[in-house]
Amino acid sequence: MSFGTLYVVATPIGNLTDWSPRAREVLASVDLIAAEDTRHSRKLLQHFGIATPLTAMHAHNEQQRVEDLLGRLRGGQSLALISDAGTPLLSDPGFPLVRAALRAGVRVSPIPGPSAAMAALSVCGLPSDRFTFEGFLPAKGSARKARLAELLDETRTLIFFEAPHRLLDALRDMVAVLGAEREATLARELTKTFETVRLGTLGALADWVAGDEDQQRGECVILVRGASPLVAEETAGIGQEALLRSLLAHGVPVKGAAAIAADLLGGSKKTYYQICLEMQKPA
Numbered sequence: 688m689s690f691g692t693l694y695v696v697a698t699p700i701g702n703l704t705d706w707s708p709r710a711r712e713v714l715a716s717v718d719l720i721a722a723e724d725t726r727h728s729r730k731l732l733q734h735f736g737i738a739t740p741l742t743a744m745h746a747h748n749e750q751q752r753v754e755d756l757l758g759r760l761r762g763g764q765s766l767a768l769i770s771d772a773g774t775p776l777l778s779d780p781g782f783p784l785v786r787a788a789l790r791a792g793v794r795v796s797p798i799p800g801p802s803a804a805m806a807a808l809s810v811c812g813l814p815s816d817r818f819t820f821e822g823f824l825p826a827k828g829s830a831r832k833a834r835l836a837e838l839l840d841e842t843r844t845l846i847f848f849e850a851p852h853r854l855l856d857a858l859r860d861m862v863a864v865l866g867a868e869r870e871a872t873l874a875r876e877l878t879k880t881f882e883t884v885r886l887g888t889l890g891a892l893a894d895w896v897a898g899d900e901d902q903q904r905g906e907c908v909i910l911v912r913g914a915s916p917l918v919a920e921e922t923a924g925i926g927q928e929a930l931l932r933s934l935l936a937h938g939v940p941v942k943g944a945a946a947i948a949a950d951l952l953g954g955s956k957k958t959y960y961q962i963c964l965e966m967q968k969p970a
């Protein structure tokens with residue numbers, strides 16, 4: 688018996704009329720749909736009259752589910768993978784299953800469609816010829832700043848997903864690490880009633896979001912212009928973490944190491960201070 692096919696199917700990120708007829712046909716025709724949240728997806732499928740059975744595959748059980756789902760594919764069943772919204776695997780479950788299926792010789796076929804990252808990039812007004820998708824930043828301030836500091840020299844446009852309740856903190860950390868003058872775009876509630884796309888500097892966006900609580904609701908993508916190639920060239924080769932480690936190893940106190948890093952690499956002393964503390968924590 689020949690293997691079934693694993694379809695990786697994008698679903699709408701807000702506006703249901705964005706969903707393609709092919710995506711709906713595939714979901715109606717497969718034997719089983721693996722969904723991140725079956726209750727959430729059932730509503731969407733019911734809306735379109737799709738009665739295919741659902742099974743849960745989410746961040747906490749995806750490793751365990753792979754064997755069962757792979758067995759079904761090997762047994763000739765065709766499956767579809769969907770997430771709550773947008774394209775699976777983009778900060779959504781599915782990577783272990785897709786990888787295992789490909790390695791087992793199963794056909795994996797994308798049914799492309801909405802993705803918040805690509806939708807935001809297409810309207811952000813920042814260079815889109817080269818970009819890097821960073822997914823979600825760490826939730827904690829010190830780890831978030833450390834990640835941002837790693838990106839200080841990145842010249843490509845940066846794309847971040849963010850939760851609404853962390854948006855303001857994330858923007859403030861971006862101001863602290865990347866500088867208030869760096870250009871950025873906030874893309875909120877794309878394809879929905881309160882869709883907003885605003886291009887400005889990080890400083891101006893942080894002030895705007897702080898002053899308007901409505902901007903702290905709903906779903907959002909933050910896009911940040913890459914570092915200017917000149918700045919990146921100046922700091923190229925000097926990894927901030929390597930520099931801080933070396934200074935600390937040579938007995939420079941945390942405060943001094945942070946000041947030296949800020950002088951050499953740009954960014955704020957406070958951030959480097961926090962990165963030093965983070966690095967000194969036991970693993």
Ligand code: SAM
Binds near residue numbers: 779802848850878908
């Ligand atoms: N895989 C999905 C995709 O391709 O769009 C993204 C899943 S991720 C768990 C959810 C994040 O995507 C949200 O926190 C937000 O950053 C972004 N997002 C999803 N829908 C959005 C929308 N309509 N407008 C803006 N951002 C959205």
